[in-house]
Amino acid sequence: xxxxxRGLTKSxxxxxxxxxxxxxxxxxxxxxxxxxxxxxxxxxxxCLTGVYERDxxxxxxxxxxxxxxxxxDAQTLGIGTVYQEVNLLPNLSVxxxxxxxxxxxxxxxxxxxxxxxxxxxxxxxxxxxxxxxAQSLGAYSVAxxxxxxxxxxxxxxxxxxxxxxxxxxxxxxxxxxxFSVVRDLRERGLGIIFVSHFLxxxxxxxxxxxxxRNGQHxxxxxxxxxxxxxxxxxxxxxxxxxxxxRRHATKTxxxxxxTFDGTGRRGKIAPFDLTVSRGxxxxxxxxxxxxxxxxxxxxxxxxxxDSGKAHDDDGPVSLRNPREAIAxxxxxxxxxxxxxxxIGELSVRExxxxxxxxxxxxxxxxxxxxxxxLAERYIERLDIRTSGAEKPVGELSGGNQxxxxxxRWLAMNPRFxxxxxxxRGIDVGAHAxxxxxxxxxxxxxxxxxxxxxxxxxxVAASDRIIVVRDREHVAELVGEDIETDAIVxxxxxxxxxxxxxxxxxxx
Amino acid sequence: xxxxxxxxxxxxxxxxxxxxICWIQFPAMLSTRVIGNLxxxxxxxGIVAVGMTVVIISGGIDLSxxxxxxxxxxxxxxxxxxxxxxxxxxxPLLLAVTTLFGAAMGGLIHGLGMPPFIVTLxxxxxARGAAYMLTIDSVPIDHEFYDTLRRLYWLMPGKxxxxxxxxxxxxxVVVGMILAxxxxxxxxxxxxxxxxHTARLMGVAVGRTTVLIYAFSGFMAGLAGIVxxxxxxSGYPLATVGVELNAIAAVVIGGTLLTGGSGWVxxxxxxxxxxxxxxxxxxxxxxxxxxxxxIAIGALLLMFILLQKGLLALGRQQFAGTAQT
Ligand SMILES: Nc1ncnc2c1ncn2[C@@H]1O[C@H](COP(=O)(O)OP(=O)(O)OP(=O)(O)O)[C@@H](O)[C@H]1O
Ligand SMILES: [Mg+2]
Numbered sequence: 001x002x003x004x005x006r007g008l009t010k011s012x013x014x015x016x017x018x019x020x021x022x023x024x025x026x027x028x029x030x031x032x033x034x035x036x037x038x039x040x041x042x043x044x045x046x047c048l049t050g051v052y053e054r055d056x057x058x059x060x061x062x063x064x065x066x067x068x069x070x071x072x073d074a075q076t077l078g079i080g081t082v083y084q085e086v087n088l089l090p091n092l093s094v095x096x097x098x099x100x101x102x103x104x105x106x107x108x109x110x111x112x113x114x115x116x117x118x119x120x121x122x123x124x125x126x127x128x129x130x131x132x133x134a135q136s137l138g139a140y141s142v143a144x145x146x147x148x149x150x151x152x153x154x155x156x157x158x159x160x161x162x163x164x165x166x167x168x169x170x171x172x173x174x175x176x177x178x179f180s181v182v183r184d185l186r187e188r189g190l191g192i193i194f195v196s197h198f199l200x201x202x203x204x205x206x207x208x209x210x211x212x213r214n215g216q217h218x219x220x221x222x223x224x225x226x227x228x229x230x231x232x233x234x235x236x237x238x239x240x241x242x243x244x245x246r247r248h249a250t251k252t253x254x255x256x257x258x259t260f261d262g263t264g265r266r267g268k269i270a271p272f273d274l275t276v277s278r279g280x281x282x283x284x285x286x287x288x289x290x291x292x293x294x295x296x297x298x299x300x301x302x303x304x305x306d307s308g309k310a311h312d313d314d315g316p317v318s319l320r321n322p323r324e325a326i327a328x329x330x331x332x333x334x335x336x337x338x339x340x341x342x343i344g345e346l347s348v349r350e351x352x353x354x355x356x357x358x359x360x361x362x363x364x365x366x367x368x369x370x371x372x373x374l375a376e377r378y379i380e381r382l383d384i385r386t387s388g389a390e391k392p393v394g395e396l397s398g399g400n401q402x403x404x405x406x407x408r409w410l411a412m413n414p415r416f417x418x419x420x421x422x423x424r425g426i427d428v429g430a431h432a433x434x435x436x437x438x439x440x441x442x443x444x445x446x447x448x449x450x451x452x453x454x455x456x457x458x459v460a461a462s463d464r465i466i467v468v469r470d471r472e473h474v475a476e477l478v479g480e481d482i483e484t485d486a487i488v489x490x491x492x493x494x495x496x497x498x499x500x501x502x503x504x505x506x507x
Numbered sequence: 508x509x510x511x512x513x514x515x516x517x518x519x520x521x522x523x524x525x526x527x528i529c530w531i532q533f534p535a536m537l538s539t540r541v542i543g544n545l546x547x548x549x550x551x552x553g554i555v556a557v558g559m560t561v562v563i564i565s566g567g568i569d570l571s572x573x574x575x576x577x578x579x580x581x582x583x584x585x586x587x588x589x590x591x592x593x594x595x596x597x598x599p600l601l602l603a604v605t606t607l608f609g610a611a612m613g614g615l616i617h618g619l620g621m622p623p624f625i626v627t628l629x630x631x632x633x634a635r636g637a638a639y640m641l642t643i644d645s646v647p648i649d650h651e652f653y654d655t656l657r658r659l660y661w662l663m664p665g666k667x668x669x670x671x672x673x674x675x676x677x678x679x680v681v682v683g684m685i686l687a688x689x690x691x692x693x694x695x696x697x698x699x700x701x702x703x704h705t706a707r708l709m710g711v712a713v714g715r716t717t718v719l720i721y722a723f724s725g726f727m728a729g730l731a732g733i734v735x736x737x738x739x740x741s742g743y744p745l746a747t748v749g750v751e752l753n754a755i756a757a758v759v760i761g762g763t764l765l766t767g768g769s770g771w772v773x774x775x776x777x778x779x780x781x782x783x784x785x786x787x788x789x790x791x792x793x794x795x796x797x798x799x800x801x802i803a804i805g806a807l808l809l810m811f812i813l814l815q816k817g818l819l820a821l822g823r824q825q826f827a828g829t830a831q832t
Contacts, residue, residue, distance in 0.1 A: 051708065072710040087708035089701035091768035096694055101710050109689045 001063070002027040002191040003160055008057035010040075010047050012395065014387035017043040019215040020057070025160065025191040030182060032202045032223065033195045035212035036235055036427040037399030038385030041195050042084050044212070045162055049074040049081050061159070075101065080157030082149045084164040084195075084398045084425075090138025090145075095119035097137050098152050122151050127177055142169045142335075143288065150178060154185065161185060162193045165398065167201060168425045169335075171288030171453065179205055197399070197427050199228060211235055236429045257447060258317070258416055260299070262308035268294040271307050272473040274466075276416060276449075279442045283462030284451045285487050291471035292451045293335055296418045299449070300332040301325040326359055331414030333405055335421045335451070342401050344394025348386055349375035351393045351404050355412040378407035381437060383430050399426050406434065410441060417441075420451045435461050455484040467491055514762035517814055518774045521807075522781050529784060533791045539667025541787060543660075546673030549783040551576065551735040551747075553676040553776060556754040556761075557683035558727030560775045563758050564687065565720050566700040566767030567623035571612065571630035572728040573750035575605050577743065578638040579732020584646035584742030594652050602729045608634070609725020613718035627721075631751070638744035645743040648736060656737050672734050679727065683772040686723070696720060700767030756804055757782055760811050781807065 003025040010018040017040045025031050033041050047054045050068030059066055061077060068074040074081065081087075088097045096103070098119040103110045119133040126147050137145060146169050153161060161182070167175045182192055182205065194206055202209060203223060211218040211234040218234050232240045256275045264271030269291045276282065286292045297303045301319040310317040317328045325332070342351055353371040360366060375389040382403040386396055393404055402425050409417055419438075423431045438461055442448060452458050458465055459482055467475040467490040475490040530537045546553075555572045562569045579601055586597050612630050616623050659671040687693040695716045698706040707713050736742055755765075761778030763770025785803045789795045 070710070070712070071708050072712055075710050081708075083708055085708075087705055089698050089705055089709065089768075091701040092694065092697055096697075097709075100694060100698065101691070103691055103694065105691060109685065110691060110694070112689075 001025070002061070004060040004063075005044075005048065006058050006060070008044065008047055008059070009055045010043055010052060011055055014391070015215075017215050018047065018054075021212065021215070021217045023210055023217070024220070025193060026208075027159075027191050028186055028189045029207040030186055030192045030194055030205055032206040032209035033193055033212070034202065034209055034231070034235055035218075036385075036429060037403070037425075038397040039212040039235075040215040041212060042164055042397060043215075045081065045083070045164055045193070045195070049079055049162070051083075072101070075156050078156075078158030079160040079162065080153035080155070081162040082146075082153045082164060082166050086142070086145055086149050088137055088145055088149050088152070090136060092137060093134050094123075094131060094137050094140070094148060095133035097148060098122050098133070098155070100152070122155050123148070125177075125181065126151055127174070143171070143174060146170060147174065147178075150181075154181060157185070157190060160191050160193070164195045165197070165425055166194075167196060167198060174288075175201070197425060197431075199231065199428065202231075203228070213237055232428055235427065240428060240432060258310065258312050260308060260310045263298065263305045263310065264308060265294075265298055265303060265306045268303060268471065269298060269468075270472040274473075276447045278447060279445050280464075281438060281442055281448045281450055281462045283458040283465035283482075284449060284468060285453075285455065285458055285465055286468035286491060288453065290491075291468045291473075293420055294471065295468065295473075296332060296334070296420050296449065296451060299325075300330055300418060302332075326355075326414075329415040331355070331409040331412050331417040333409045333417075333419050333422060335424075342393045342405055345392055347390045348379065348384065348393055348396070348404055349389040352378055352407045352411055355408050359412060374411050375407075378403075378411060381433070382407055383433060399430070402426055403430065410437070413441075413446065415445070416447045416449070418449045418451070421453065422450070423452070423454065423457060431457075455487050458482075458487065459484055469493075512771075514764075514769075514814075515771045515774050518760065518762040518771075518777050518781075518811075521811075521814075522777050522784070525781060525784055529788050529791075533788075536787065536791060539663040539665035541667070543663060543667035543669050543673065545780060545783045545787060546676060547668070547670045547738070548786075549779050550670075550672035550676040551731040551738060552750065552753055552757065552782075553779045554679045554731040554734060555724075555728050555750065556757045556775045556779055557679050557772055558724035559751070559754040560683065560758050560761070560763055560770055560772050561687055561696055562623075562720055562724045563755070563763055563765060564700050564767055564770045565696045565717075566703070567616070567717075567720065568627060568755070569609075569612075569630075569721065569724045569728075570624065570627040570751050571608075571634055572724065572731070572754060573747045573752075574631045574634035574638065575608065575725065575728035576732040576735050576747045576750060577745070578634045578641075579605060579729050580736040580739070580742035580746055581638040581641045581646065581744050582742070583733065583736050584648045585641045587648055587650055588646055594650060598733055601733065602726055605729030605732070606722050606726040609728070610718050610722035612725070613721030614714075616721065617714045617717040623721075635744070641744070642742075643744060645741050647741045649740075653737060653740060657740070672738060675730070675734055677776075679730065680772060680776045683727075683775075687770075687772050692716070692719065697768060700764075700769070702768075753782070756808055760804075760807060762811075 001024050005021065005023040008018050008021045021044060023044065033044065035041050043052065046052045048059060050070045050073050066077055068077060095116045099115050104114040104118060105111060116133050123131060128144060128147060131140065131144060137148060146166065150166055166178060170178065186192060196202055206223045208220065209223050209226065210220040213235065255278050257278050258276040260274040262271040262273060284292050284295065298305050299319065301321045301324055304320045310319055319325050319328065349371050352375050353366055357366050372389060378384065379386060379389060384403045385400050393401055396404065406422055423434055426434065435457065438448060450458065450461055462482060464476060464478040465482055465487060466473055467487065469491060477486055477490065555576065559569060559572065582601055583597055586592060587594065612626050615621060615626050656671055660668040663669050687696060695711045698709060698711050699713065699716060703713060735747065757778035758775050759765055760781055761771060761774030763774060782804055786800050789797060789799050
């Protein structure tokens with residue numbers, strides 16, 4: 001056995017995150033580590049790599065007990081890790097990030113040219129040829145940063161590679177590329193721990209899987225011998241209540257609340273018309289980088305449109321910046337919630353009340369009792385795993401932090417809410433719950449623009465679907481047309497079919 | 508263009524423009540004499556500022572350096588007065604003391620998880636108090652070796668004198684540049700400034716790096732103390748009050764981000780020279796009160812911070828336009 005963990009226990013004040021967990025990793029296998037948000041996956045990884053000090057238990061690497069005290073120690077032992085929170089430094093160059101701690105040097109001096117060459121070498125095979133390794137990492141998109149983090153961890157992992165939700169901000173082509181790299185490493189005899197909430201990826205990639213629930217080991221099995229339903233049952237401890245498909249209403253007589261005419265911005269997205277009706281879910285499909293997020297950013301005034309205008313029943317609506325958009329009753333839960341979303345030191349209650357409070361103005365504080373009530377409601381509705389509403393959000397698990405951001409925007413009760421990938425990093429149980437919640441809020445009159453890469457999700461939740469390709473709104477599907485095949489066809493249909501996947505990789 | 512270096516270019520441009528303005532008004536200012544004096548007069552400041560740059564890049568601050576310089580002067584002058592030790596023995600002794608002092612502060616900052624501001628503030632009082640314990644008077648240094656050191660210079664073309672002090676300062680800058688920008692230690696310093704939590708996850712030995720950073724700053728403060736004692740030929744416990752703030756100003760004018768994570772040692776040299784230039788201008792003018800130096804530096808600081816913000820925003824936009832990914 002390459003790596004054995006025996007009876008690992010770790011408590012935080014108010015929570016027992018791991019309770020006597022055992023886990024085995026063979027050389028040459030890809031082992032999925034699964035569980036709900038807050039099950040203890042990331043904690044297990046951090047105890048294993050010396051970020052947290054464990055309370056009890058032992059770790060054997062190649063049969064010898066090890067006790068890494070820091071990430072540095074773990075790296076020396078041959079354990080490379082991509083943590084859930086992308087663990088790179090935006091102020092260093094790409095090359096420095098990649099080679100950090102092992103920069104080629106002579107007589108104590110880093111050989112910059114050699115370092116850059118090594119970095120380029122490390123990135124080759126990941127389709128990042130356009131990346132300038134001398135540039136600051138922070139200048140690149142989250143997806144690029146994620147791949148750089150992976151490339152770094154791969155290079156550091158002599159024996160064990162740990163990937164904690166590595167695909168959360170990658171598109172399908174990038175994910176495929178990552179998988180081929182990982183399979184390659186398996187051939188070379190590494191042990192790989194893979195954490196993900198995408199069950200399809202688990203089934204296509206991994207050899208064995210281990211499920212945790214509430215900090216306890218539930219099951220370890222060969223992936224091929226577990227059915228999807230059983231797996232979900234292991235994770236949740238109960239059956240999944242599927243969100244029923246929405247009615248795909250074609251109520252033509254619906255009352256429109258917002259109209260955008262010829263809205264666009266040069267270089268970002270071609271001008272488009274969009275009418276938003278009351279209580280409607282508009283799905284938006286397209287590849288990563290096709291212009292989905294650009295559309296959302298523009299509608300919310302983050303990159304204000306340079307053409308067209310918007311109006312509602314009362315007249316024109318100005319969207320020059322997010323403040324105006326919020327004043328106009330817009331809400332936006334952005335894709336990059338890790339950086340744009342939460343304030344780690346503030347409590348769950350304060351984070352949820354934040355947007356609502358901002359709209360009321362700071363001189364009219366929301367009564368504390370009301371905040372509490374609000375927080376309790378969403379903790380219950382979204383199943384946010386926390387020991388209480390006063391816990392700092394930074395101490396929640398990654399998925400639960402995301403739920404807090406969603407709760408914030410839902411609590412604001414805007415008339416038009418933009419959700420960019422609302423279910424990324426969220427477990428199957430909460431996933432269904434969020435879709436159900438979307439159904440509920442639109443009943444009460446809210447309109448939603450739902451951006452998602454998961455077509456099933458779009459099909460289940462949307463009244464109509466807009467397809468975006470090459471920074472243009474190219475198709476709209478309504479009623480009976482809303483099904484995954486039609487979306488795939490609309491996304492793929494292209495003047496130059498071969499160019500599309502290439503463009504995707506280049507992003 | 509690499510957007511990372513924009514603030515440095517701005518620093519250099521402003522220095523050149525400022526020099527140009529001085530030169531148009533007083534052509535004599537463009538002479539090796541003025542430049543030589545600029546280097547000598549600001550040698551001690553330049554040296555501490557190099558240490559300060561490294562500290563600030565790491566996201567910290569070292570408020571103790573002004574007191575450490577004063578302590579160094581007093582220590583040297585008292586030891587030379589009361590013992591027969593040669594300065595060449597006293598210097599390493601002093602450097603060991605100040606380096607250990609810095610290392611101890613770094614150890615406290617890391618070990619107790621205390622903010623650098625508090626720890627080095629305590630260090631500032633401690634060092635000043637230690638200087639008072641040695642003497643409360645100004646103690647002249649009367650040693651022939653000191654006279655030799657003071658007389659050492661290289662005559663530049665144009666009769667300007669590049670003194671030993673100026674040379675030590677320039678060497679410090681070079682060493683600082685190599686350390687910060689060309690070694691693994693330097694990368695760790697930048698990493699810490701980018702975020703201690705992330706740096707730890709990337710495998711930075713946070714404790715060791717923190718101790719080394721403040722030890723380096725302590726060493727530089729000791730060296731600056733030696734230089735200052737040669738410059739003034741005395742030790743005085745009330746000397747160099749507030750020099751830590753001048754050093755911080757020079758670092759920021761030099762394009763280093765006060766919040767850490769980004770900066771240039773060579774920029775700090777230019778920051779020091781810019782501040783010295785203003786002083787020289789006021790001397791040349793003759794009618795201006797020396798308080799104008801402070802006002803000009805204040806205005807310059809403000810301008811720099813605004814400029815950096817503006818440039819960074821611009822650079823980011825341009826980058827986003829050309830290399831959107
Ligand atoms: N630094 C911390 N301080 C206090 N509690 C913590 C801390 N880190 C994690 N926890 C708690 O430990 C539990 C397990 O969290 P962990 O991050 O391991 O979950 P996870 O399985 O990775 O979930 P996710 O899928 O959402 O990432 C959670 O209840 C969380 O609130
Ligand atoms: Mg996690």
